[in-house]
Amino acid sequence: MQTFLVTGAAGFIGSHSVEWLLKQGVRVIGVDNLRTGRLENLVVAHTSPDFEWVNADAGDETAMRILFQQHRFAGVLHLAALVSVPESFHEPALNYRINLAAADSIARLCLEFDCKRLVFASSAAVYGVVASLPNRESDLPQPQSPYAAAKLAAEVMLLGYAASYGLEAVCLRYFNVYGLRQDPASPYSGVLSIFTDRFRHGLPVIVHGDGEQTRDFISVRDVARANGEVLTRGGVASGRYNVCTGRAISLNQVLAIYRELFPNTPPAEYAAARVGDIRHSLGDPGLLRNRLEFNAKIPFAQGLYELAHGEDKKSVVMA
Numbered sequence: 001m002q003t004f005l006v007t008g009a010a011g012f013i014g015s016h017s018v019e020w021l022l023k024q025g026v027r028v029i030g031v032d033n034l035r036t037g038r039l040e041n042l043v044v045a046h047t048s049p050d051f052e053w054v055n056a057d058a059g060d061e062t063a064m065r066i067l068f069q070q071h072r073f074a075g076v077l078h079l080a081a082l083v084s085v086p087e088s089f090h091e092p093a094l095n096y097r098i099n100l101a102a103a104d105s106i107a108r109l110c111l112e113f114d115c116k117r118l119v120f121a122s123s124a125a126v127y128g129v130v131a132s133l134p135n136r137e138s139d140l141p142q143p144q145s146p147y148a149a150a151k152l153a154a155e156v157m158l159l160g161y162a163a164s165y166g167l168e169a170v171c172l173r174y175f176n177v178y179g180l181r182q183d184p185a186s187p188y189s190g191v192l193s194i195f196t197d198r199f200r201h202g203l204p205v206i207v208h209g210d211g212e213q214t215r216d217f218i219s220v221r222d223v224a225r226a227n228g229e230v231l232t233r234g235g236v237a238s239g240r241y242n243v244c245t246g247r248a249i250s251l252n253q254v255l256a257i258y259r260e261l262f263p264n265t266p267p268a269e270y271a272a273a274r275v276g277d278i279r280h281s282l283g284d285p286g287l288l289r290n291r292l293e294f295n296a297k298i299p300f301a302q303g304l305y306e307l308a309h310g311e312d313k314k315s316v317v318m319a
């Protein structure tokens with residue numbers, strides 16, 4: 001049985017990715033230091049005898065070396081990160097340590113222990129403000145935050161190791177991931193988890209700007225499948241790949257769907273646009289589709305329904 005290492009396993013994307021991998025019949029070692037992740041996220045994973053949880057800092061090379069010595073990892077999914085863009089402005093040194101140095105350390109351990117494949121959680125944030133959309137992997141990245149800069153620098157390090165030593169380094173640039181287990185309590189959470197929380201409590205949502213700003217929202221279940229397939233199937237050359245749907249959804253469209261799901265909630269309140277918020281974000285999913293035949297499958301309205309009701313049942317028609 002193959003064994004895979006997942007860092008950031010107790011997080012939002014990590015816990016879904018672990019579950020996807022366990023369903024394929026592989027063994028998973030999940031590492032997390034619970035900085036932003038939660039043990040409750042691993043309840044399902046813990047029902048499998050093939051899952052092992054390790055409380056450790058992914059950037060602690062000594063602790064991680066012990067894991068690499070104990071297991072012969074077939075691949076590593078490195079998700080552990082300082083995930084808040086605003087926090088990266090306040091804590092640039094920590095951002096450097098978690099988002100860049102830890103990725104470098106994990107990559108060198110992969111080389112040392114002959115673990116061929118490293119899948120790295122990058123971000124659409126690396127694109128920054130570009131002249132035209134959709135973002136393509138060939139666009140010149142223009143990071144606008146310490147977070148985005150560290151993600152891009154980690155991509156460069158990993159791809160440098162790929163070219164130098166033959167490591168298979170696949171950097172996945174996620175766009176706006178949404179779904180169950182995204183923490184709405186953080187002011188830096190994804191907009192959909194915050195909206196969902198407000199709707200569930202019968203509170204009006206606050207929209208910054210006119211609501212016509214758009215995002216390429218992708219379900220965490222699609223992202224977990226992309227992570228898992230890239231990790232286990234191989235066949236994707238080292239490089240950078242968008243993980244997105246290629247469809248732009250405005251916040252006003254989101255609200256229209258929510259009004260169907262929660263008809264009795266008060267109308268949204270519109271506030272001033274936030275300084276620095278980008279107006280539109282959209283990715284081109286073509287490269288991963290060509291290399292892996294990967295298509296995001298969850299229709300947005302269905303994903304939103306699952307998020308709103310905390311279950312995977314019926315689908316609703318997109319407004």
Ligand SMILES: NC(=O)c1ccc[n+]([C@@H]2O[C@H](COP(=O)([O-])OP(=O)(O)OC[C@H]3O[C@@H](n4cnc5c(N)ncnc54)[C@H](O)[C@@H]3O)[C@@H](O)[C@H]2O)c1
Nearest residue numbers: 008010011012013033034035036037057058080081121177
């Ligand atoms: N959610 C999104 O929309 C999105 C978009 C682009 C990129 N990403 C990237 O995806 C990855 C997962 O993000 P998420 O949304 O699931 O966030 P998350 O906060 O739920 O998950 C991150 C996990 O990493 C853990 N962690 C942080 N530092 C660690 C360390 N030093 N050692 C061990 N564990 C550590 C946290 O405790 C948490 O469980 C991150 O790399 C993030 O930058 C997420």
